[in-house]
Amino acid sequence: MKRIGVVDTTFARVDMARYGIDALQAAGTGFRISRATVPGIKDLPVAVRRQFQEGADLCLAFGMPGKAEYDRVCAHEASTGLIFAGVLESKPVVECFVFEDEAASPKELETLARRRAEEHAVNAFHLLFRPQELARRAATGQRQGFADVGAVRPHR
Amino acid sequence: MKRIGVVDTTFARVDMARYGIDALQAAGTGFRISRATVPGIKDLPVAVRRQFQEGADLCLAFGMPGKAEYDRVCAHEASTGLIFAGVLESKPVVECFVFEDEAASPKELETLARRRAEEHAVNAFHLLFRPQELARRAATGQRQGFADVGAVRPHR
Amino acid sequence: MKRIGVVDTTFARVDMARYGIDALQAAGTGFRISRATVPGIKDLPVAVRRQFQEGADLCLAFGMPGKAEYDRVCAHEASTGLIFAGVLESKPVVECFVFEDEAASPKELETLARRRAEEHAVNAFHLLFRPQELARRAATGQRQGFADVGAVRPHR
């Protein structure tokens, strides 16, 4: 039985962790989920490392940075910390961030965040259980939350 | 008995650590506080790690960067260091920074800093003693020092 | 028998890993390849460290950041993580990134990505098996994917 850590924030405005967990459970079985909520994205790296130390095999980290320039800096610090935590533990951290200004309206934001959360959750499932699914999609221009852009085909 | 490290700076202009400690003590019991003051925000990461090595289970780090562009760089370095210290120790570091130019007047600055310190302190209390309180507020658009923005509700 | 880890992403639009592997195999023998595909470039550092822990002597990391400003930030985070993973393990990580806006058309993008992948793969081969080939080209203005710019000759 694998274990997937799901960490999210009280700062976010869309319950991406819930959508992610639903997508994980729709994707298959063989894992249990351990969820933790922290205040903001800068708290995610520590939460992720703690999940790993409590036995998680992979973590999904959900966050929704705000619209200000400073939020971009925080997101950069959080991402750097998530990569650091993952490399230290040698375990995958699937980061799913949606910037509030990626969408033009609350409705669009909700749709984008839900889709991205679901697609990253499926990626997480594949990383743990079906790496061949990722291998099959190598370099095919996959996007999460938006339409895939597709591969650029070799020309002859 | 848990231990909470509270670190702050002589550089800051509002005694956020005092407000934070008052809010911690209003929030509940079961912990003792260990406080240390350092000159500036770049000194916080080492102070935090020392607190952890002396037994702290969580640290609250208060700082107030100035208005210059260079202060933003220092804040970025300090935040990166705080995340690094937290991940190394696998213990939560609740960062509470107020940028001097977030407020238009000294009075506003004082109010903002007090509220943010109090709300981050409550977050710290929840992280240690009542994680279910954070879980309950997952993705509800919580903000510290400003009004919460609230969740974006799913549309049907 | 040496082992070369090849990691790439589903996000990329050109199958650089394939071109890289072909170039490795054309370059010589004495190694086997272990390939892993992850969703995006930020997942590469963990994948690389895992390859090293499973026995890789060198990793080739392929990625294709998009055109947005945010993609540059992600690439920076990924590169920082790749260097961190390499230094931690003391093993070479040959990063091969192509930014989507380096090329004016899909056709150009494909050509650029193929050439850069092939040339970085040859570099990887030399790092492992023929360091004297790199020594011979020291400071000769080598470029990957574009024409070499050449050395600036001493003037007398």
Next chain:
Amino acid sequence: MKRIGVVDTTFARVDMARYGIDALQAAGTGFRISRATVPGIKDLPVAVRRQFQEGADLCLAFGMPGKAEYDRVCAHEASTGLIFAGVLESKPVVECFVFEDEAASPKELETLARRRAEEHAVNAFHLLFRPQELARRAATGQRQGFADVGAVRPHR
């Protein structure tokens, strides 16, 4: 007997280390000083770690970045490295940097650098021997090299 490492550069234009050492010695006793000079600010993090490994309890790191944009990048890298070294060793690193363009004339630069060096040296002394002096000044708007800005008082 405590030990204070003082590291500085040949790049700087004002002998801040000398001013710092004088201020340390005026502040009190109970320590000996170990000084090392390196070429530039990027060499400070390694010099600091070496001081710690040779027994220093705290380091003072003096640097004077130049006026170019690139100098700001170097200062950022150096600061990040100093924080990294301090956190790794769990020992305080008091960074004292003066940017050459903080002052309008050589005379001003000299005055600023001397005052900042002296005030950071006193901070270092307090960190090691009189933490209560820092605690007493918590959140009082202390500045090094310029006039203190003072606390913002709570309003009633």
Next chain:
Amino acid sequence: MKRIGVVDTTFARVDMARYGIDALQAAGTGFRISRATVPGIKDLPVAVRRQFQEGADLCLAFGMPGKAEYDRVCAHEASTGLIFAGVLESKPVVECFVFEDEAASPKELETLARRRAEEHAVNAFHLLFRPQELARRAATGQRQGFADVGAVRPHR
């Protein structure tokens, strides 16, 4: 017998490592040199750590970033990695980078790169064998590759 690691790139356009080695050998004896060439500056941190693990007491790292904005980002990543490697190993890494756009012509570039390489090599020699030479030049406004700017003298 000390050991000095000299690492450089095939990307650079001027053979700074050669000039550096000549300057080291002119400076004195008591060391042997171990040289490695890697493709680009981002490969230097791993090469440096490997040199240290094979016995180097100090490393000289030569690189020549190109003119594009992206080259500045790569140089920043490389520098951060070099500092990280040096701090991890507690051994000095003398970084000698020349940006291609620091010079207005190939001739100027060659002259600048040669002088900077030579002067950094002498610094490296002093770090290992004559630290008192660096101490004597503390805060005297030394520059590498350009004329020294000199100390700002105290005014009375």
